[in-house]
Every structure is written in C-alpha cells, then in structure tokens.
Amino acid sequence: MASINAPLSLQEITEQAANFGYNAHIPLKMWLRSADNMLREAQVYEQEGNDPQTYLLLFRHAELVLDRLAKHPERNLPENKLPLKVARQAVIHNLAKLETIKPRIDRRHAEYVERRRTLRDALETLEAQGQHAATLPQELDGLAVDRHRSTYDRPTLNAEENRSLAAKLAQREVKRRDAARRNVRQAGVSEEEEQERRTAGMWEDWEKGLHRESSEEDTDVSRQLQDVARLQNGHQTPSYSARRSSQSARPATDRPQRPTSVQAPSTYRYPSVPHQSVQEQWTGPDTLRSLQGPMPVRPPKEPFHRPSESSSWPPPPLPPIPPKIPTPTPEFENPRPPPIPPKYADLPAPPPIPGKYFDPTSTSSTRPSSPGGDAEAAYNFSPHAYLENGDALRPVFLPNQLRSAFLASASSNTRLNLETCGILCGILKANALFITRLVIPEQTSTSDTCETVNEQELFDYCDKEELMVLGWIHTHPSQTCFMSSRDLHTHVGYQVMMPESIAIVCAPSKDPSWGVFRLTDPPGKQAILNCRQPGIFHLHDVDNVYTDAIKPGHVVELPNAPLDVIDMRPKRR
Known part of the structure; x- marks a missing residue:
C-alpha cells in the first residue's frame, strides 16, 4: 500500500502496484471479485484526494485484468467471458484517469526532492559556519511546512485510541449512503438502471458477438498492455479512445461490429418549426379554400365623421384638476435608527477571530474539511x-x-x-x-x-x-x-x-x-x-x-x- 504521507515517485508506486501475489489455481471468479474491490477502493481514495493510492489501485487493476487474468485457465469458460469484457472496459476508462493523475504525482515528488535538497544544503552551510541546526528557518523544513502539504496529507490517528470517533464516522457514512440511495429511488431510477449505470452498461446478445471479435480482442489487450507499460516507463501515450476513433474511420466492412445495448444514431436532427399548418402542407392553400367553402361576407365599415360634420366640435373644456392635499406622514412609518451613543462609538475594533484548530474528538464545523467537503474524513487512521x-x-x-x-x-x-x-x-x-x-x-x-x-x-x-x-x-x-x-x-x-x-x-x-x-x-x-x-x-x-x-x-x-x-x-x- 502506498504511504499516506511520504511522496513516493511514480516508479515506486508502479513497483508496489505490480507486486501482488497471483496464483492461477484460484478460481477466476475470485480474481474478478478482487478486481471489483480494487475499483471500489480506488473510488474512495480518489474522493478523498489520495492520488498515490488511487494510481496504485488503478494500475494494479489494469495489470491484473490485462496481463494475469488474460492468461487464466478459466478465461474461456462461457460464464467468465462477459465479466472479463466488463473488466476490460473499466481498464479502458481508467487509462485516461491514470494519465491525469500521473503529472500530479510527478510534480509533488519533484517538489519534495527539491525541498529536501534545499534543506540539506542549508544544513551543510550552517555546519560549515559552526551554527547549530536548530537555527534553521522553519520554512526550509520541507516536511514540517503546512503550505507544502497535499490534500491527502492528513493527520493520522491511532485506531485503538480513537474508537468512539471511528464509531461516529461509521454511523455518519452509513446514513449518508442510505440517504443517497433513497434520493436515487425518489428520482425514479430503478435498481436495474442504477446497476447498469454503475457498471457502465452491459452487452446484449454478447454470446453471439464474442466469437466474431476474438481476434480483435487479442489485439486490443496487447495494445492496452503497451499503454500500461508506457505509463510505467513515464511515456505519454495517446488515449485508447482516440485510437479507437481513428480505427472507426475504416470502412464498416473492414472491421467486426460490436453488439451494443443502444444503437444511437450518428446525428440527431431536431424538428423544424413549420411555416404552414399541417393541413396546408398536405392539401395546399387552394385545396384548403375549396374544402372550407365560401368566405363569410365582410361587415360594412362604420362611417367616419370629420370635425366639420359634428355639431359638438370643439369638445367642452376639461374640468380643473383639484389641488393636492398633503397627507400626514405616520409617526412610525419610516423611523430612523437612533444615533450611536458616544461611549459605544469610540470603542476599539473587536479582536480578530482565532484560527481554526484540529480536534480529533470534536464533531463541530471547525474541523478541517477534505476536498470533497467531508469534514469527517479530514484525517486518516494509521496502520495498526x-x-x-x-x-x-x-x-x-x-x-x-x-x-x-x-x-x-x-x-x-x-x-x-x-x-x-x-x-x-x-x-x-x-x-x-x-x-x-x-x-x-x-x-x-x-x-x-x-x-x-x-x-x-x-x-x-x-x-x-x-x-x-x-x-x-x-x-x-x-x-x-x-x-x-x-x-x-x-x-x-x-x-x-x-x-x-x-x-x-x-x-x-x-x-x-x-x-x-x-x-x-x-x-x-x-x-x-x-x-x-x-x-x-x-x-x-x-x-x-x-x-x-x-x-x-x-x-x-x-x-x-x-x-x-x-x-x-x-x-x-
């Protein structure tokens, strides 16, 4: 497992990821369950902002699925083909995520190495001058400066000594998950649809399509392995989806078709607003008039009288406007605030609010929050x-x-x-x-x-x-x-x-x-x-x-x- 506080290099993380016990005698279904567990763990660490552990688990998942399980003796059993396909789809999705996390890990490790070098040079300078190391400014200590800490460098707590805090954390997390599931149900999403979204969809009639694409799958697995190897060696690779899109430019007859659960059209055409009525579009204006019969007779116009023809012109003058009588304003309609007494107005400004501090036993909002806004996960439990x-x-x-x-x-x-x-x-x-x-x-x-x-x-x-x-x-x-x-x-x-x-x-x-x-x-x-x-x-x-x-x-x-x-x-x- 990647260290929580020490900024490991990308090479150290990938070496740890590839170092896991694999045995082909264990049933493939157990390994597939293990792969699912890796993805669940990676999702939690990603939400908590732990880049090294997220990268380790996603890389290990890719190594397990693309290399080890691709050679498992039970890989060709009918009941294992669909789960393997779903696991490979997850790897394809996570390759882009690995490329996103990689620069952050490299940058943080390089900053850590630079701080350590600066600290070492400063210590050597002080020793050459005969000064004690305690006079070293704190900002040179790369391990103790909070501004250098990453989002996943959180305080660590002893599990045995903080059991009450752990119980509260478990209760809150269980309630949060239950509330999230209720919200999904209230939104009208069925359990089947929710499961389909979680697994990124399933193939329909997959048994009919598997034999048509066996050769394509072997090529895909080989290319994905090359992607993982290049990531481990520090080389940027074009995303797998980009290569797939370039391959899709080939004629349809040159590549096998994958069965899909939803056949989406290539382009969506929005409906246009008609300039004529639906009936006019089908019959035409002439036909429409014949169907409607003769038009009704227009009524005669009302005669217009000019001023010379009217006996009442010019009109009588308007009556005078009555003078406005001022209305008394209520005494308390718009009251003004009373003046501040001098003895309060001359008081000095209040003292500044003290800074927040971390109390592992406190459940108030003063606890530092994680990037995801989870105040209860502002710490990590240390290995026990x-x-x-x-x-x-x-x-x-x-x-x-x-x-x-x-x-x-x-x-x-x-x-x-x-x-x-x-x-x-x-x-x-x-x-x-x-x-x-x-x-x-x-x-x-x-x-x-x-x-x-x-x-x-x-x-x-x-x-x-x-x-x-x-x-x-x-x-x-x-x-x-x-x-x-x-x-x-x-x-x-x-x-x-x-x-x-x-x-x-x-x-x-x-x-x-x-x-x-x-x-x-x-x-x-x-x-x-x-x-x-x-x-x-x-x-x-x-x-x-x-x-x-x-x-x-x-x-x-x-x-x-x-x-x-x-x-x-x-x-x-």
Missing part, C-alpha cells in the same frame, strides 16, 4: 499492524455485537450440530475498513463443513449496496476454536483479494469461544496457495500457517458501531 513481510495493514473495525448477532442467527443449526457461515461486508473510509453488514447466504451444512449456494445472489447484493467483502465468519458447533485445513483453503481466497481480510471462528461450547484469524504472509499464505493435497482435512508442513488478528493485530472491536444482518436463507415453514 503489519504483515510478516513488513507490509502495513489498515485497521479493521469490528462491531462488538457482531458475534452475538451471528450466533443468534446460527442457533437453530448449532442445536442440530450443523455449521453456519456468514460473509463480513463493509466500507472503506479514512484509510480504515469498517464491517457494517453481516450477510448470511443460502448454504448447505454438515457437522464439519458449510458450503454457500447461489453465490451470484450474494455478489449482486454487494454490488447493489456498494459493499466490499472483508472476510467471513463460521461456527464450530462441537469442535474447538481453530482454523482447520479446509478453513485455511477457504480463507486464502479472501486474503488474496484483500490482505486485511479476516476469518472469525465461533465455538460456543468451548473455551475460548471465538477467535479472529488471518494467514501469515509469509509463510502461511504461500503454503496454502501451493498446497495440492487432496481431502477435506490434512496437515501442512508449515507450523505458523495462521495467527491472531486481534490483540495484537489489525482488528479493533468497536462499540456502538452500525451493523445490519441480512439473512438470505430460505424461510423455513
């Missing part, structure tokens, strides 16, 4: 823990009522010694992940396993609600609290999508009764990805495959946090 390889983990806020709510939903299965699983969904805000929704999908269970059914319904719900998948939770009705080999293989798909993903195990009949875990990285994540042992339960050669994610870890329990429980299981009669 780190992977074994040194990568930072963003804090994950876990509602403290989640476990009891899940056990209540799983109680009927627990009494029957059947496992129950749920999906942890949430949002990204201020560089922290908030679990705000517990979704219990349709599933089949045994005493040792739990399999989700109709996963597409779950994915569609997350897309409609703009939620990210942050982990999962399941019960061990009769076993202790641990991660079985099957649990480890299930969780590796989540942690590949997002390093902060967690797995919660509830063992209500044992002590401890619950735990929050993640795979070690390395060696646990790599060991599970490379494991090919058959069977549901088996041992692994690595000892520390997984570890606690809470106390210590990147997970923080959050009192008074918003949480909704959505149960998708069929209702029992």
Whole structure:
C-alpha cells in the first residue's frame, strides 16, 4: 500500500502496484471479485484526494485484468467471458484517469526532492559556519511546512485510541449512503438502471458477438498492455479512445461490429418549426379554400365623421384638476435608527477571530474539511499492524455485537450440530475498513463443513449496496476454536483479494469461544496457495500457517458501531 504521507515517485508506486501475489489455481471468479474491490477502493481514495493510492489501485487493476487474468485457465469458460469484457472496459476508462493523475504525482515528488535538497544544503552551510541546526528557518523544513502539504496529507490517528470517533464516522457514512440511495429511488431510477449505470452498461446478445471479435480482442489487450507499460516507463501515450476513433474511420466492412445495448444514431436532427399548418402542407392553400367553402361576407365599415360634420366640435373644456392635499406622514412609518451613543462609538475594533484548530474528538464545523467537503474524513487512521513481510495493514473495525448477532442467527443449526457461515461486508473510509453488514447466504451444512449456494445472489447484493467483502465468519458447533485445513483453503481466497481480510471462528461450547484469524504472509499464505493435497482435512508442513488478528493485530472491536444482518436463507415453514 502506498504511504499516506511520504511522496513516493511514480516508479515506486508502479513497483508496489505490480507486486501482488497471483496464483492461477484460484478460481477466476475470485480474481474478478478482487478486481471489483480494487475499483471500489480506488473510488474512495480518489474522493478523498489520495492520488498515490488511487494510481496504485488503478494500475494494479489494469495489470491484473490485462496481463494475469488474460492468461487464466478459466478465461474461456462461457460464464467468465462477459465479466472479463466488463473488466476490460473499466481498464479502458481508467487509462485516461491514470494519465491525469500521473503529472500530479510527478510534480509533488519533484517538489519534495527539491525541498529536501534545499534543506540539506542549508544544513551543510550552517555546519560549515559552526551554527547549530536548530537555527534553521522553519520554512526550509520541507516536511514540517503546512503550505507544502497535499490534500491527502492528513493527520493520522491511532485506531485503538480513537474508537468512539471511528464509531461516529461509521454511523455518519452509513446514513449518508442510505440517504443517497433513497434520493436515487425518489428520482425514479430503478435498481436495474442504477446497476447498469454503475457498471457502465452491459452487452446484449454478447454470446453471439464474442466469437466474431476474438481476434480483435487479442489485439486490443496487447495494445492496452503497451499503454500500461508506457505509463510505467513515464511515456505519454495517446488515449485508447482516440485510437479507437481513428480505427472507426475504416470502412464498416473492414472491421467486426460490436453488439451494443443502444444503437444511437450518428446525428440527431431536431424538428423544424413549420411555416404552414399541417393541413396546408398536405392539401395546399387552394385545396384548403375549396374544402372550407365560401368566405363569410365582410361587415360594412362604420362611417367616419370629420370635425366639420359634428355639431359638438370643439369638445367642452376639461374640468380643473383639484389641488393636492398633503397627507400626514405616520409617526412610525419610516423611523430612523437612533444615533450611536458616544461611549459605544469610540470603542476599539473587536479582536480578530482565532484560527481554526484540529480536534480529533470534536464533531463541530471547525474541523478541517477534505476536498470533497467531508469534514469527517479530514484525517486518516494509521496502520495498526503489519504483515510478516513488513507490509502495513489498515485497521479493521469490528462491531462488538457482531458475534452475538451471528450466533443468534446460527442457533437453530448449532442445536442440530450443523455449521453456519456468514460473509463480513463493509466500507472503506479514512484509510480504515469498517464491517457494517453481516450477510448470511443460502448454504448447505454438515457437522464439519458449510458450503454457500447461489453465490451470484450474494455478489449482486454487494454490488447493489456498494459493499466490499472483508472476510467471513463460521461456527464450530462441537469442535474447538481453530482454523482447520479446509478453513485455511477457504480463507486464502479472501486474503488474496484483500490482505486485511479476516476469518472469525465461533465455538460456543468451548473455551475460548471465538477467535479472529488471518494467514501469515509469509509463510502461511504461500503454503496454502501451493498446497495440492487432496481431502477435506490434512496437515501442512508449515507450523505458523495462521495467527491472531486481534490483540495484537489489525482488528479493533468497536462499540456502538452500525451493523445490519441480512439473512438470505430460505424461510423455513
């Protein structure tokens, strides 16, 4: 993850973006979900003005879709062709955005390097003169001057020490999203239309058109990869849409036609205002007169009398105008303000209003606001823990009522010694992940396993609600609290999508009764990805495959946090 405060160079950001664990044995649908999560994260960081993290995620998305997934063994399956096409369309749209963000990152890094050079030269000059470094003017300190700070250089807060603030932030964000969805509904936009707008449209009859454009797609993917490579090397490239428009100049017979959901005309002709009536345009004026019959007779004109013919000329004189009588003005109709007494008029001007300051616990309007006007996101939560390889983990806020709510939903299965699983969904805000929704999908269970059914319904719900998948939770009705080999293989798909993903195990009949875990990285994540042992339960050669994610870890329990429980299981009669 790109640093929040340090101005990284474009090369450092692209190196981080390309450095992610990819494994072709993970199903393609999981990688496509990971790509969707990247776009959701990039959208949030873009709204918060974090250019480095936005560029990193968009570049990683392009690298994943155009390079890795284009070679995935499951890419030619019929159910994967449409999602891959939609993902490629998103890359084409984001290439122009990458070119827009790139100059800002280069400019900021160059300014940072220049300030550091100036600071170093000034320190060397002071040391040569025998002066102490403390006499260095503050404006030369490039790291401490507020005027050099970017919009995404915000104060960082400790997640553990600011839990009440995090709860308020989550509550406001959930209310804001709910209000936005209500406004969309009130505007008359259906859920289907909203989803179509969010995904930039879908292809109709795409199965019929895919086989006609396979060769064109291969060429398009190759050109898009070249665009991404040139961006990484610092070369400006013409936008993909510009090349497509130049290609469209070819004759229609020389290129395959894409199926489109809406066939828009090339030019729109506005209706002209007619100079004749509609009936005249069709019949003509002569025909119209014959149809209307003879014109009515014009009435005779009234005779005009000249002054000599009138006996009353000249007219009588007008009566005199009566004199105007002044009306008395009411005493209080337009009162004047009283004069200012001398003792108040001679007072000095009031003192200036003190400057605003940042109080992380305050909810007033004095808090500095973000570029998007969100006063609650005027800060970022600092990384709360780190992977074994040194990568930072963003804090994950876990509602403290989640476990009891899940056990209540799983109680009927627990009494029957059947496992129950749920999906942890949430949002990204201020560089922290908030679990705000517990979704219990349709599933089949045994005493040792739990399999989700109709996963597409779950994915569609997350897309409609703009939620990210942050982990999962399941019960061990009769076993202790641990991660079985099957649990480890299930969780590796989540942690590949997002390093902060967690797995919660509830063992209500044992002590401890619950735990929050993640795979070690390395060696646990790599060991599970490379494991090919058959069977549901088996041992692994690595000892520390997984570890606690809470106390210590990147997970923080959050009192008074918003949480909704959505149960998708069929209702029992």
